[in-house]
Amino acid sequence: MPFELPEYLQPFLLPLLIAVPLAVLIWIITVRRGDHRDLGVPPPPVRPHPDGMRTPAAAPRAAAPVRPAAVPVSTDPADRLPLLLVDDSAVVRAKLLKLFTDAGYEAQTAKDGTEALELMSKTRFGVLLTDLEMPNMDGFELIKSVQGSMETEDLPIIAITGHEELHARLHQIQGLYGMFHKPWNDRELLKRVDTLSTMRRVQA
The missing domain is CATH 3.40.50.2300 (Response regulator)
Structure with a gap:
């Protein structure tokens, strides 16, 4: 028995069939472009590139361990x-x-x-x-x-x-x-x- 959509939903069927694929397509294009503003995700920080290009900032390097200072040996004969x-x-x-x-x-x-x-x-x-x-x-x-x-x-x-x-x-x-x-x-x-x-x- 074929499925029949209730009459009160039939006026919304065509707009749904158009809107849903279109929304999916727009989302895919947006992700591939890297435009995070439309997705509500903040973009990574950028820094100037020597050639004028904008590149994501590198993650900060871990600080090197601090070595204890050597105890100075006096060279004063006194x-x-x-x-x-x-x-x-x-x-x-x-x-x-x-x-x-x-x-x-x-x-x-x-x-x-x-x-x-x-x-x-x-x-x-x-x-x-x-x-x-x-x-x-x-x-x-x-x-x-x-x-x-x-x-x-x-x-x-x-x-x-x-x-x-x-x-x-x-x-x-x-x-x-x-x-x-x-x-x-x-x-x-x-x-x-x-x-x-x-x-x-x-x-x-």
Whole structure:
């Protein structure tokens, strides 16, 4: 039995048959054109293009993780531990003291190993510079005593000597951070002490 539309709906049949396909067609064209205004959807933001074209704005990039700032290491000699300069010659002690105080270091002097150990019992030093041939306690005994004590075993030691025949004995000593001949090169000696005192400062 064929379906018959009620008479009161028949006047609306033709307009519906025309309007519905037309609305669908308009919706398809609108979507393909990207015209979002007719659909009630806000368009994506745009930004100027170098060629004058309008292109959608790129999504914001995620912020890079913040790394903790490195702790700065002071290079100012005044911020470092004092130096201990040991030599039985008053002239040598005066030259070493002037060299390092002019460079901004604090320094103390001792005339032999015994006096040096007494100073180390009261003060923590950054670098020890010692002669080898001295009365009472020579440089070899001083180095052995410093390296054998838990309080001073990590103290960097530089040996200074004017005797070539002592070099063979020096090479037998473990843990020396430098050996300089008299007369020494001021620039090279300062450079070595700068490096060691900075290392000592970081370890502290």
